[in-house]
Amino acid sequence: MLDKNKNFKTRNHDTPIINERIPFPEIRLIDPHGDQMGILSLEDALKSAKNAGLDLVLISNKSNPPVCRIVDYGKYKFSQEKKAKEAKKKQHSSNLKEVKMRYKIEEHDYKVRINQALRFLQASDKVKATITFRGREIQHTNLAIELLQKMAKDLESVAEVQQSPSRDGKNMVMILTPKK
Missing domain, CATH: 3.30.110.10 (Translation initiation factor 3 (IF-3), C-terminal domain)
Known part of the structure; x- marks a missing residue:
C-alpha cells in the first residue's frame, strides 16, 4: 500500500479525477447500482468501467484504499453541480x-x-x-x-x-x- 495516498489532494477541488488520471494502484470499486465490488487493481476497475460503457470516478481519496465508482461522468458532474447549487441556496450569510x-x-x-x-x-x-x-x-x-x-x-x-x-x-x- 502507498502511504502517499493519504496526503494526496486533487488539483482543482471542483473537478473529480476520472479514468486514467487516478493515481492509485489499488482501489475499492462501487458498481453503477451502488453495490461494492471489492478491492481491485486500477487496470481491472478501468476494464469494468469500459465494458459498462461508463467512467471510473474517484469518489474519496481519504480512505485506504481510495473509493472509486463506475458512473456516467456527465450525469455525475451534473448531479454534483445540482447538489452544490442546492447547498448554496440553503446557506444564508448573516449580515x-x-x-x-x-x-x-x-x-x-x-x-x-x-x-x-x-x-x-x-x-x-x-x-x-x-x-x-x-x-x-x-x-x-x-x-x-x-x-x-x-x-x-x-x-x-x-x-x-x-x-x-x-x-x-x-x-x-x-x-x-x-x-x-
Whole structure:
C-alpha cells in the first residue's frame, strides 16, 4: 500500500479525477447500482468501467484504499453541480444591519426602529443598535442603556443579545442576533 495516498489532494477541488488520471494502484470499486465490488487493481476497475460503457470516478481519496465508482461522468458532474447549487441556496450569510437612533427618540420613531430591527432579524441578519450622542449628551449614558435594554426586551421573542450595551466613542452599541 502507498502511504502517499493519504496526503494526496486533487488539483482543482471542483473537478473529480476520472479514468486514467487516478493515481492509485489499488482501489475499492462501487458498481453503477451502488453495490461494492471489492478491492481491485486500477487496470481491472478501468476494464469494468469500459465494458459498462461508463467512467471510473474517484469518489474519496481519504480512505485506504481510495473509493472509486463506475458512473456516467456527465450525469455525475451534473448531479454534483445540482447538489452544490442546492447547498448554496440553503446557506444564508448573516449580515450585520444597523439601526441608529438618539436617546431622546419619540415613541413613533422608536416603533419604526423596532420594526426595522424585526425585519432584519426575521431575514436572519444580526442587528447593531446604535445610539449616537452629540456634545454634552454623553452624560446621559444611563438613559441610552435603558433604551437599548427596552429594545432588547421588546425584541426578546425573536432575538437574543450577543453584545450587551457598551460605549464605543460617542456611541452606545448593542448587538442582537436572531433566535434559532
